[in-house]
Amino acid sequence: MLDGRIMKGIGGFYYVDTEKGLYECRARGIFRKNKQTPLVGDRVKISIVDEEKKIGVVETIDKRDSELIRPPIANVEKALIVFAVKNPTPHLSLLDRFIVLAEKENLEIVIILTKVDLDEDNTTNKIKEIYELSGYKVIPVSSKSKENIDKVKEELNNSVVVFAGPSGVGKSSLLNEIDQNFKLQTGEVSDKIKRGKHTTRHAELLKLQCGGIVADTPGFSSLTLDDIEESELKEYFIEFDEVGSCRFGNKCIHENEPGCGVKAAVEAGEISKVRYESYIQLLNEIRQVKRRY
Numbered sequence: 001m002l003d004g005r006i007m008k009g010i011g012g013f014y015y016v017d018t019e020k021g022l023y024e025c026r027a028r029g030i031f032r033k034n035k036q037t038p039l040v041g042d043r044v045k046i047s048i049v050d051e052e053k054k055i056g057v058v059e060t061i062d063k064r065d066s067e068l069i070r071p072p073i074a075n076v077e078k079a080l081i082v083f084a085v086k087n088p089t090p091h092l093s094l095l096d097r098f099i100v101l102a103e104k105e106n107l108e109i110v111i112i113l114t115k116v117d118l119d120e121d122n123t124t125n126k127i128k129e130i131y132e133l134s135g136y137k138v139i140p141v142s143s144k145s146k147e148n149i150d151k152v153k154e155e156l157n158n159s160v161v162v163f164a165g166p167s168g169v170g171k172s173s174l175l176n177e178i179d180q181n182f183k184l185q186t187g188e189v190s191d192k193i194k195r196g197k198h199t200t201r202h203a204e205l206l207k208l209q210c211g212g213i214v215a216d217t218p219g220f221s222s223l224t225l226d227d228i229e230e231s232e233l234k235e236y237f238i239e240f241d242e243v244g245s246c247r248f249g250n251k252c253i254h255e256n257e258p259g260c261g262v263k264a265a266v267e268a269g270e271i272s273k274v275r276y277e278s279y280i281q282l283l284n285e286i287r288q289v290k291r292r293y
Helices: 029-033 092-104 123-133 149-156 171-178 238-242 261-267 273-292
Strands: 002-010 013-018 021-027 043-050 055-061 078-084 108-114 137-140 160-164 204-207 213-216
Touching (some): 002 021, 013 043, 021 029, 021 043, 078 149, 092 273, 108 171, 123 137, 137 149, 149 171, 160 171, 261 273
Parallel strands (some): 078 108, 078 160, 160 213
Antiparallel strands (some): 002 013, 002 043, 013 021, 043 055, 204 213
């Protein structure tokens, strides 16, 4: 059997990269019986059906280090969360959703701000200030002027990276700048609704010239937090860990409790008020979802 990694999955076929090349594989029926679905990014073992035609069968799936639900990808190490500073207008509550889901999977997070050449009202610096205060690396880029493309390449080197973000922010254009061998379809943002058309139709891992593997994924306009409990959301706002203790210790939700260190840090400007308001918004959303069940 050969070791490999699933690079793409379409219509029940899995394309597995191995030391002997790329094989088109079906998965054993046992996976369906066990209600287990192979994911892009899975490390697998395959048996060869036809060496000449490069056809095989996925026999086993190795234990996953991480698993993203949306996009469905396994064994990612780092998330590059891509948002445009303009066209479409950046919604920071959506950015925070991406961050929460990446933190839940314990991924290293870097925020990429695209289309900075269109920024006329200092949006780039405003967002940069919020998220650098929160402890994240923020890289402003422009595919047009090539600004900081080299810095993004450094983040990709020798890592399995997911590019995530809403439609129309320029993920595919950025990937084309990073690696000239990519010919990813880039979509125009609709002038009428200023939202991206879904130009990337499936998750796919792409090998980089600079080393490492990147996933170009479908964009999303909304992300639900159904799998996150009210009491655990605070763990995914990493800046909360840096403040002094709360009177109620680990039981503090950082909402209405007296003697809350997080609320005191917000008042003191040590934690971004925008991020805290986003936390409260997501907290209330999780409660509403739980009430439905």
